[in-house]
Amino acid sequence: MTQRTLQRLIPSIAASDGAGVKIKRSLGQNQHTRLDPFLMLDFFGSDQAGDYIKGFPPHPHRGFETVTYMLEGHMLHEDHLGNQGHLKSGGVQWMTAGRGIIHSEMPQQEAGLMQGFQLWLNLPAAEKMKPAAYVDIAPEQIPQLSLPQGQVKIIAGTLQSGAFQQGGPIQGLSTDPQYYDLQLDANQQLTLQLAANHTAFVYPYAGSVNIQDGTAQRTVPQHHAGVLGRGDSVTLVTKAPVRLLLLAAAPIGEPIVQYGPFVMNSMAEIEQAISDYQQGTLTGEGAAESIKLAH
Known part of the structure; x- marks a missing residue:
């Protein structure tokens, strides 16, 4: 196996989005902090209601997917067609905006974390103008495995470590995403296999993690995106517990032109998205589809 090494760090920065929700943004601060096909990664976390209570009122999207992973709390998702979904602690919503969707994500709690x-x-x-689709993934639909090093x-994708492998509920998408949430104990080492041609990064959100680099180790601090080089495996090393x-x-390897909530391949397509939104034709006709989960 060819070990992936740590290529660079992207520190998260304090920002706000929606109606003033406080976030930490790593990927997506600007065009130089995208990692094809990853456009943006935001972390939100507060037990102060004022940091999140106003939520994300109705807003449009076109041309990409949004994946919301709720560690703690309760959000209500609603779209322009009247669909609703409750996103609770441990759950995920995987939404393909495609041609267009107008939705909101609003807190269903007035206090707490x-x-x-x-x-x-x-x-x-080829997929930017397909019909919108989404799926709400309940916590019990997400495999949670105990490993010698933690959990x-x-x-999304199939986790492989040596001869062991286990698939998640999201499979078969064109970008073949792998999305794992790891909780590792202190003084552990874990090697995971990754597709050799995939872009990959780690993001420690509670503690820090080391990436093995030959006989040395390089640290990815908390709330930094650690961009990994090419290879078919990565070795994570811990000194203290980490999540x-x-x-x-x-x-994907295609041009990216972004204007706020629209991500297309050319400025002409962005102008068309803005025009469609202004004229009420962003979403096209028909209901949003449902993404099928892997079994």
Whole structure:
């Protein structure tokens, strides 16, 4: 196996989105902090209601996928067609905006901790105008495995470590995403296999993690995206307990033009998206489809 090494760090920055929700943004701060096909990664986490209570009122999307992973808390998703979905602690919503969707994500709590992630994942040009689709994944639908080194939740893709493998509920997408939430104990070492051609990074959100690099180790601090080089495996090493995301997906290799909530391949397509939104034709006709989960 060819070990992936740590290529660079992207520190998260304090920002706000929606109606003033406080976030930490790593990927997506600007065009230089995208990792094809990953467009953006936001972490939100606070037990102060004022940091999240106003939520994300109705807003449009076109041309990519949003993945919301709720660690703690309760959000209600609603779209322009009247569909509703409750996103609770440990659950995931995987939404393909495609041609267009107008939706909101609003807190269903007035106090307590709300914590989680939103990931933006690009779509290839051939899929940017397909009908919107989404799925709400309940916590019990996400495999959670006990390993000698700790625990792992498999949200997308197939986790492989040596001869062991286990698939998650999201499979078969064109970018072939792998999305794992790892909780590792102190003084552990874990090697995971990754598709050799995939873009990959780690994001520790409670503690830090080391990436094995030959005989040395390089540290990815808390709330930094650690961009990994090419290879078919990565070795994670801990000194203290840590929780982190490990994400990988196949790069698309197409031009990216972004204007706020629209991500297309050309400025003409962005102008068309803005015009469609202004004229009320962003979403096209028909209901949003349902993404089928892997069994």
